[in-house]
Each structure stands twice: as structure tokens, then as C-alpha cells.
Amino acid sequence: MERRRGRKGWERRWRLGVLGLVRRGRQSAPELRRPVGARNPAPADRASQWVGPWSSWAEASAAWPRVTTCAGPLVHPRGLLRASPPFSKPLLWAGLRELITPPGKDPDETVHSFTQRRLGPEVASLAMDSLCRGVFAGNSRELSIRSCFPSLFQAEQTHRSVLLGLLLGAGRRPQPDSALIRQARAERWSQWSLRGGLERLPQALNTHLTSRGVSVLRGQPVCGLSLQAEGRWKVSLGDSSLEADHIISTVPASVLSKLLPAEAAPLAHALSTITAVSVAVVNLQYRGARLPVQGFGHLVPSSEDPGILGIVYDSVAFPEQDGSPPGLRVTVMLGGSWLQTLEARGSVLSRELFQQQAQEAAATQLGLKEPPSHCLVHLHKNCIPQYTLGHWQKLESATQFLAAQRLPLTLAGASYEGVAVNDCIESGRQAAVRVLGTEPNS
Template sequence: MGRPVVVLGGGISGLAACFHLTRGARPPKVVLVEASERLGGWIHSVRGPDGAVFELGPRGIRPAGELGARTLLLVSELGLESEVLPVPGHHPAARNRFLYVDGSLHALPSGLRGLLRPSPPFSKPLLWAGLRELTAPRSKDPDETVHSFALRRLGPEVASLAMDSLCRGVFAGNSQELSIRSCFPSLFQAEQSHRSVLLGLLLGAGKRPQPDSALIQKARAERWSQWSLRGGLETLPQALDAYLTSKGVTILRGQPACSLTLEAGGFWKVSLGDSSLEANHVISAVPAPVLSQLLPLKAAPLASTLATITAVSVAVVNLQYQGAQLPVQGFGHLVPSSEDPGVLGIVYDSVAFPEQDGSPPGLRVTVMLGGSWLHALEAGGQVLSQEVLGQLAQEAAATQLGLKEPPSRCLVHLHQNCIPQYTLGHWQKLEMVTRFLAAQKLPLTLAGASYEGVAVNDCIESGRQAAIHVLGADPNS
């Protein structure tokens, strides 16, 4: 069969790449190399003694759009349909999202009535921001920050409250540094194509053919906003692990790659410390800065570009309370940086997925801390202990949600460099990477959150695209 395709990184991107490699007409031999002892990367679910499920990483997946449908297709192909916990469109967790501003929770406006009347913390009806957006001129710049884009098209309040919070919620990042073109490509493209984001989103939707299955149809009919799996999202990587093993994929755990050397015959030598592998092609699903350290001298220009795609750390604090109630029902709330630089937001896990509350059921919320604030502390050499992070999270839950009693459980996990930051000009880095790989004819394909999307759906799609590229480019593998 010749040399295998080696996939570096057993997070969801690497697992998806392996899955799709095995689905080819002539599947190559595949070896998955993972530095840690467990697969799944940032997707990590733990179960409490009472049966409650705590997500240490992502906690729900959006079914919307082509990529959302593709992930549901994967769920069906793995036989997990009966495990899916959906959040239908009429559910409070689908309808209600909040901002915490000036010491109070404010429901984000929804529906026409919400747009026509002033809804705090916004001083004017959001209809005015919409009308402003329809008449704002198109930018001629190839990229701009999310803040600058929102300020220009939607006004200062939407920029400093809504978009600032959104960037913190999705990227744990700073809207004044993140790129609109790379972080929210649909908004950027809508302005470029139709001169208006609102018109572009209305007119540009639904043009591409969508994957279809019974589960996808159910999600559309019930207007799911998100979904999880009964035993937690880690069920997905665990099912992929079992599937890949059944297909003869070699999975090497606890084996960090040390270096990649391009041999005279045009194949890779992958050094793993005590041993090494030969590979016809490498799919790298490890973070860009990690890959930059592995590349040979010949690929120095590529390595230096990859090293600039940095990431921020996030502390995820899972709290469980007995006999407590939330002041509101919804998905959760975000916190703009002007309100609290450290707390990114709080997710109300029990509202969306009460099936995971355990017995007797306890109220579960997750406090997210980190981003730029944590990055500044780390840069200054300051390390926050688990105790301090747990205390900050409990204070946020008490202040922002009125959960004054001590929690029955407090799980603190600091995820180092977990969310890549697509800063201004990120698209140029990706263009340079593509050009270099093509010019040097390197048998290397990149996947993962470092490049074109940090959500679970994006990562799964990046693995699928990498597999398609390898199967098309390397018929002898």
C-alpha cells in the first residue's frame, strides 16, 4: 500500500480528516499521531457522581448552514442520532440571549417589535442601526477590524456593546484587533457583494446545495438553535475513535511529533522521539505555532508565518448549585469588555440541556474568563491559580446572576492557547501559506482552528477538506 498518510493531532479536526480519508474509493493507510493520551482536543466532557455532565470545552453545536448540516450527517453516519439533545426554535435557550451592562441583564432584542422600540442597553431602536447600515458606503479596504467595521456600518453602541461582546464570546478576543474578513466572512462578503450587510445576508442565503438526511430535516423543521449529545459532546470524538479503529487506522497516543524532515524521495520522515514514521503526505491538525516548530529549514518562510497565528487562553469554570434558580431563562449572557475585562460571559447550561443536570438535578452554569485580560496577565508573568479563577467565577455568578450560595461543585480548567486569533490581515497569512505549499510542492495539508474558523463545525469541515485534497492530490498514497 506504500507509505501512509500521517495525520498530526487527534482533536476533532484530525479525527474528521481520518474519517474522511477512510471514506475514499481507494482509502490510503492512515496513521493518527496525538501528543496526549486522549483524543478530542478541546472537546472534553466529564460526568459528576450525580450523573451531571460538565463540558470543559465547547458545549453545543449549531446546526445552521451547510457546515452545520455536514456535522449532523457525520452524527448520523456514526449512529449517534438517538443520543442527540436538540434545542428547538421555540425553546428559551434558542430565543433569549442577554448582555450584562451597567450591572444588569438586558435581553437582546428579537423580532420586529424588538427592533422598533428602544431596548436597553441600546439608547435608540436598533432599526436606526439597520437603516444606517443600508445607506453606509462600501469600504474599499481589503480588511478592517471588527470594531471599525461595526462602527462604520452600525454605529458606536452596536460596535462597543454588541460586537465587542460577540468577539469575546466567540473568540475570547478584542474586536479592535480581530479581522472582520476572517472572523465574520459572511458579513465581509455581504458588504462586498451587495454594499449592505443586511441586503447581502438576505439575498445571499441558501444558494449552495445543502446536504440532506432525516436528522438534518428534523433540525430544520424544528428550527434547532444548537444541539448536544446525551453523554456530552465528547461522545462525538469517542465515536470517531471507535469507528477509525474498526477501519484499521493506526492511532498513536502519547506520541508528540518532534520534527518533520523531507527526504530525497519527496516523502516525510516524522520523528516521534524514540521512533519515526515515513509518510507520503502529512495532514497537520495541530495549532499553527506548534507546526511551525516541527518544519524543516527548507520551509522556514512557512514556519515564520505560522508562528504569527497566535491564540489566547480561556479559563472555563463549571459551577453547580443545589436548589438555586436563575433570574432569567435563556442561553446565557455575554459581558462587554467595558463592564468586566476578565469575565467573557456565563452560559446557562441547565436551561439548554436539563437532561444533563444529574439526579437530584442541580443548576449548572459555566463562567468563561480570559481573552485579552488573561493574555496581558500571562505576558506580565502573572499566573492565576485555580483557586483564584474559581473565586472570580463564583463572584461573577453571585453578582451577575444572584447565585450567592456557595456552589456544590466548582471545576476549574485553564485551556492554554485554545482559541486562535484572526487578527487584521490574517487572510494574507493564509494566502502566503497556500502559495508557499503550492510553489514548493510540499506534501503537506493544513487543517484545524488556526486557519478558517474556530467553531466545531469549522474544524470538522477543515478536516474533511484536507482529506478531499489528499485523496485528490495523492493517488499513490
């Protein structure tokens, strides 16, 4: 763990394990925090084992409706029995179509193709396009339905219908039980956060580990991995090195591919094809402003604005974090083809550019026309892995190679089976289970 003083506010860098790196951008007062989605409260329950009693450190928010923007105004996802913009027909027709559509025959399919085949072109081009941008900052015409939305894929495979499959619980994993999980379900939590910020989690992890004799190395970039004759790893750290019996890697797959030795070339090739996209996050705070709607936030289809992915209404989810005096907080996410084009051109990606785009989006889409009282901008380079068509085959290839070669290496993190914070917590738990051969007690 490191904390160092930057030019503007504190810059924090979190290192989890030898190969795990998570970064958080600079903050200036007042601190602005973005809520984290928690459809499955189990990872939060496991996190509480390190941080302490839930009631002392956590904040949760009940479910709020989402809205989307299309052709200018915000649109609420109503319209089941009657046509409601931006859809030309009631969504009931899409549901009836889905029930009679035969299942696909391909082992994988893009999200757009799957949705268009089962629910029609409008749902594919508006709803799922927006959802893929909001979750993955990606293109629904490239992302894999099997890897990005496995429950939808499994529902069609097992019940010939997505709607029937979801109603019958297709693809649903057995959920652990605890008082916290029961409370989350009863109160219909949709997000959870930590008092003091999400940095509380890695801070508590550091305390938990170091108190048990674990050494956490800071400022030690990994330059390469090599296998020794006795089957142990040599980890090169620039001007020093260390040996390890087993490595759990949580760095991006493409980064790990460049660290692997020549003997693992097939694995390196598979991992190198798992790419990632960049996202700019702009936190805005407005004094004396109000939102025109109440909700979690809204997503923006690529046909409406190729650069703005969506806006989260932070003050609606967690009003207790608005500061004193309170101010309206929103988070604008930018990325998609607009940002990819700028990166490909080698354009200057300045703080001023992202702030201008974010303020224009907040003014146009939410009517927040006054300048914000505070603004935080951070560009997360290559931060969200893209599970493109055939992603499952890459994972299968990597798993088979690790098993055949008996490499003491476990893959975890956002590059494989889930990009959200909760997914990464669960990925870490599963990695520990695989290495230990049993469920950890704490």
C-alpha cells in the same frame, strides 16, 4: 486515544491523527457538559456516520434568546422600535444607517471599525465587542471582519449593504440535504450535544478507524518534520520515527511552524504569526437555584468586565443533563485582556482564582449568591486562534507556498477558517477531500 486516572477524577486526552491533539479537562461526578453551538447542522450529520443513529446519541435544543450584561443588570436584545438599554437609540436607526452607508474600500478591516462604520459606535462597542469575546475570546479592535465574519464582509462587497446581503444570501454556502438537516431546521436547533458527553465522538472515530486497520499512536509527541529525497516525510517522535506520504496537520499553526524543516521557512513564518489566547472555563452547579432569565446565556462587553467573557446557561439548553437530583448548571468563561495581563506578568493562575472570579460573576450577574454544590475549573492554554487583521493574507501565503513547493502537507483545524467544533469537523472533511481528490463515501 488515552484515558488515565488523574488525582481528581478522570483526565482524558484525545489524539486525532499524528499531529492532532484535543484535550478535555478533568471531570468529577456529576459530569458537567457544555452545549456546542450548531447553527449549521451539516457537520453533526457527518459525525453521525461514525457515531451511529442520531436518535440514540444526540440531544438538540431549540433556539433561545441571548442577553448581555451592561452596567450591572442583564439586558435582553430588544429595542428595535424604541430605545432600550444599553442603547441610547432604537436599533432601527442603526439599520437605516447601514442601508445608506457606502461600502469600504480596504481589503480587510477590524470588526470594530467595520461595525462602527456601518452600524454606529454603540453596536460596535457593545454588541460586536461582546460577540467577539464570546466566540473568539478576542478583541474586536484587533480581529478581522473578513476572516471572523466572512458572511458580513461578503454581504457588503456584493450588495453594498450587510442587511441586504444577508437577506439575499450573500456568502451562504450550498448546504447538503438529509433527513437530519431537515429535522434540525424544522425544529430550529441552535445547539447539539451527545449523550455521554462529546467524548463519544472521538471514541467512535477511534473505533471506526481501528476496525479498518488504522493505527492510532498514543503518547507519541511529534518533535520535528523533515523531507526525504523521495518526497516523503520523516516524522520524528522522540526516540523513534515514522515515514508518511502525506501529513494532515490539525495542531495550532504556531506549533506546526516550529516542527517544519528549514526548506519550509516561508511557510513556518506565516504560520508563526497566527497566535492564540487562553480561556479559563468554570462549570458551576447550584442546588435549588433558579435563573432570573431564560436564554442561551449572556455575553459581557469588555467595558463592563475585562475578565468575564460570558456565562452559558447549560440547564436551559439541556435540562436532561442536570443529573439527579437536578441542579442548576452554568458555565463561566474567563479570558480577555485580564487573563492576558496575568499571563504576561507571570502571575500564578490558580484554580482558586478562577473559581472565585466565576462565583463572583454568577452572584453579581445572575443572583446566584449561595456557594455552588460542585465546581470544575480548567485553564485551556492558547486554545482559541486569533484571526487578526490580515489573517486572509497569511492563509493565502501558506496556500501559495504549499502549491508552489508541492509539499505533501494539508492544513486543517481551528487555526485557519473557523474555531468552533462544527468548523473543525468541516475542516477535516475538506482536508480529506483535498487529499483524496474526491468526496469520501464514509
